[in-house]
Amino acid sequence: MPEPEVAPDLLEFARRWAAALRGSGGAELETMVVRLAKEIGEQTVRGVDDRFTALYRDCPTAVVLTDPAGVVTAVNPAFLRLAGQADEGGVLGRHVSGVGAAEGDRAGLREALDELSAGSPVLDDIEIGGADDTTRRVRMSVTRLPDGAPVFMFEDMHELRLLQETFEYQSLHDSVTGLPNAAHFRSKLEAMTGTGTAEQIALLHLDIDGFKVVSDGLGTEAAELVLRGVAGALRTVFTDHGAFLARLYGDVFAVALRGELTSTTVVDLAERAIAELAKPVHVDDGIGVGVSASVGIVLADLPGPAHTDLMRSAEVALHRAKELGKAQWVLFDPAADQAARERYRLASAIAGAMAGGEMSVAYQxxxxxxxxxxxxxxxxALRWDHPELGRLRSDVFYPLAETTGLTxxxxxxxxxxxxxxxxxxxxxxxxxxxxxxxxxxxxxxxxxxxxxxxxxxxxxxxxxxxxxxxxxxxxxxxxxxxxxxxxxxxxxxxxxxxxxxxxxxxxxxxxxxxxxxxxxxxxxxxxxxxxxxxxxxxxxxxxxxxxxxxxxxxxxxxxxxxxxxxxxxxxxxxxxxxxxxxxxxxxxxxxxxxxxxxxxxxxxx
Structure with a gap:
């Protein structure tokens, strides 16, 4: 009698069990037990097949089965959804490389088969084409089934890419106004100053005057509405010369311009921005809030100063504008900058002067x-016996102490x-x-x-x-x-x-x-x-x-x-x-x- 095709371990178990019972039932019993073992084996195989079929059908990962030559023999529903196919008809019987979106992707699929034949599983990123001429970026894994047939699995990277793009956008933009943030602005300004083109670059720093009054008086939500209104006003004014706008921090904004620029052009834009910001933004209860801005301006030829120098110069001009009062602009002046540097250097030395015994009290x-x-x-009255500048009166260094918090x-x-x-x-x-x-x-x-x-x-x-x-x-x-x-x-x-x-x-x-x-x-x-x-x-x-x-x-x-x-x-x-x-x-x-x-x-x- 031929032996049934069952697992060797299971067959040996059946024989031993039949031998033990031979005295009770004879040869017929052995035949019955062997048949039982075969049926049990077949049920086990069918169970495995059923579980694989369910996994293959319901798996969210797109799966394509091919023969050893790479011809598609089966695809699961997830692949049809990913490729935008209504049914298997457009895929079955074709070489798997045909699902690639471009020639480079198709070549990648063929190379994956070659590498698999050499015994190496494959992991790579490609794009596959859809029935509606769209493409999807996927992570491709290629391996073999136990029977040696290649299996291609495609993980959709589109949602992940959208999430990554969202994170990247959020890391480079201000959440309140939607404008680029300080990090993005510095990077952009560095790129703008790095070109070898002979043209001009202008940088404007704008500080909203008295914004704390708006925030404290009307609350955070109203303040954010005003900030969005400021961003909208700046977008309206700065539309030419490759304008790049940003919210640097708090109530400070920046604009970078590049091209054929003159001081008159840039100052006109600054004055237009000041006028536009004065138009009221309506917040809760119909309150119309108009603001003003102090503006620091620097204009330079390219190629020229580094972006860090431009930023510092714009800040110096902004400080001078704020000293003049509200709704003022100041164009950066190198001579004034030198004077400002000397003032700030003197201001930074006040603490050391107090600790070092340079301060004394004089009597009038x-x-x-x-x-x-x-x-x-x-x-x-205080007097400062400065080692280089001699005796300084308090009306010289008291205003400087305001900037360092030492008054x-x-x-x-x-x-x-x-x-x-x-x-x-x-x-x-x-x-x-x-x-x-x-x-x-x-x-x-x-x-x-x-x-x-x-x-x-x-x-x-x-x-x-x-x-x-x-x-x-x-x-x-x-x-x-x-x-x-x-x-x-x-x-x-x-x-x-x-x-x-x-x-x-x-x-x-x-x-x-x-x-x-x-x-x-x-x-x-x-x-x-x-x-x-x-x-x-x-x-x-x-x-x-x-x-x-x-x-x-x-x-x-x-x-x-x-x-x-x-x-x-x-x-x-x-x-x-x-x-x-x-x-x-x-x-x-x-x-x-x-x-x-x-x-x-x-x-x-």
Missing amino acids: PHVVLPDARIVTSLNA VPLGRYLLAEALRTTADWRARFGSDAPMVCLTLPQRMAIDGDLVGIVRAELDRNGLDPRHLMLCTDSPSLLDERGDLIESIGHLAGLGVLFILNVTGLTDLELVPALGVPAPAVMLVGAIVDVLDVDEPPEWARRNVRQLVERAEELGIKVGAYGVHSQEHAELLFALGVVVGSGPYVPEHVTREEAEVWIGRAYPMG
């Missing part, structure tokens, strides 16, 4: 007019040094020690912790608040970033005296209007300077006289800074000014020199 005597024989107080530390240093000197003088000279007056830099004057800072220094030096006199001015009083009026009220309640520096009658009226507890004011600026001539104009005399009369009504004494000569002092005294300081007495002296006047009249020589 305030004397009774007109003879200046009695010193009423000493005004303390408050400078003010605290001045306060600490002046009060330490005051405490020493009071310990040595008692009631003969003069009152020390100091003018705080504006940023410190508006600091919310001013009261705490002053009280801490007074306590540290064992001084009563009435031993300190603080000077301030109208810009500090009116600065919206702080509440100096409230601070003055607290400090005045403790006993600190306040003097207000005024430039005219308008400033004086702030005393009653704001309730400033100032027993005296000091005239500063043109109202004093205009009187320092041989024949002062009558209107100038009248201005001072009217201010003094109004001060007398308010019970306020009037002094003056900038007294240049004895004649100048006598004229001011005749107009009602009782205290003065300036070049006609030593303007600023050291602590040791100031001690010459303590307790006695100022020597006039």
Whole structure:
């Protein structure tokens, strides 16, 4: 009897089982058991076939079966969907290379068969063609089935490529405005400056004026609507010269232009942009928000400066534009740039100067007019003994300190040094020690912790608040970033005296209007300077006289800074000014020199 075609292990098992039972059923039983084993084997094979068929049919990966020559024998539904085929008719019986979209792809399929014949599986990326003339990028895997037939599997890369493109777009664009971001802009600018073409390139940096007010007042959503409106306005204006726009950060935008450009052309575009931005963008509740922009402009010939130099120059011009006020543009000027570099270099050295002992306090005597024989107080002011530039006044480096955030530390240093000197003088000279007056830099004057800072220094030096006199001015009083009026009220309640520096009658009226507890004011600026001539104009005399009369009504004494000569002092005294300081007495002296006047009249020589 021939042996059934079953697995050897299964057949051997059947024979052993039949031999064990031979005594019970004889040869017929052996035949039955062998037949049973064969049926079991056939069922197993059919089960494997069924599972493979289900996997082949339902697999999301496109599968193509071919004969050893590469002729397609079967495809699964996923391949039909991928290739845009309605049925197998357009594929079966054709060489598998025919599914390639282009000759290079078809050659890749033929090479895959050759490599497979050499015993190596194949993994490659190709494009396949569809029935509707579209192409799809796929990852191709080629291997053999157990019977040796080649099987091609194609994984659709289209969705992955779309996802990658989405990620790439998001990495290079701003999510709020849709404009390119800073990284994309720098890369583009580098490419624009790298061409050898002889033409011009222009770079504009635009900073939205007062955008924080929009954000804080209307909220984030409204602010983003405004930013999108800004982007739309810039797209409207910058359409030529290969314009490339970007949002660099926050409320700062940039535009790069290239071609035949002149300063007039670029400035005209900047002014058009400023005008376009003023048109309102309507946010929630129908509020129309119009904005303005400060614009820094740099224009250069190509080939020329590197993209990093252009970016820096545009930023310098933008800073200068913002210093001029709102809705201003500035065209980069190399000479101004050199001056700006020197200013920034000086600003960056302030912290080191404080730590290195280059800062000191000088004292300016305030004397009774007109003879200046009695010193009423000493005004303390910071001086910087710069190793290269010599002695610098505070009005030179205070504005620079604003850019580095060191204004408050400078003010605290001045306060600490002046009060330490005051405490020493009071310990040595008692009631003969003069009152020390100091003018705080504006940023410190508006600091919310001013009261705490002053009280801490007074306590540290064992001084009563009435031993300190603080000077301030109208810009500090009116600065919206702080509440100096409230601070003055607290400090005045403790006993600190306040003097207000005024430039005219308008400033004086702030005393009653704001309730400033100032027993005296000091005239500063043109109202004093205009009187320092041989024949002062009558209107100038009248201005001072009217201010003094109004001060007398308010019970306020009037002094003056900038007294240049004895004649100048006598004229001011005749107009009602009782205290003065300036070049006609030593303007600023050291602590040791100031001690010459303590307790006695100022020597006039």
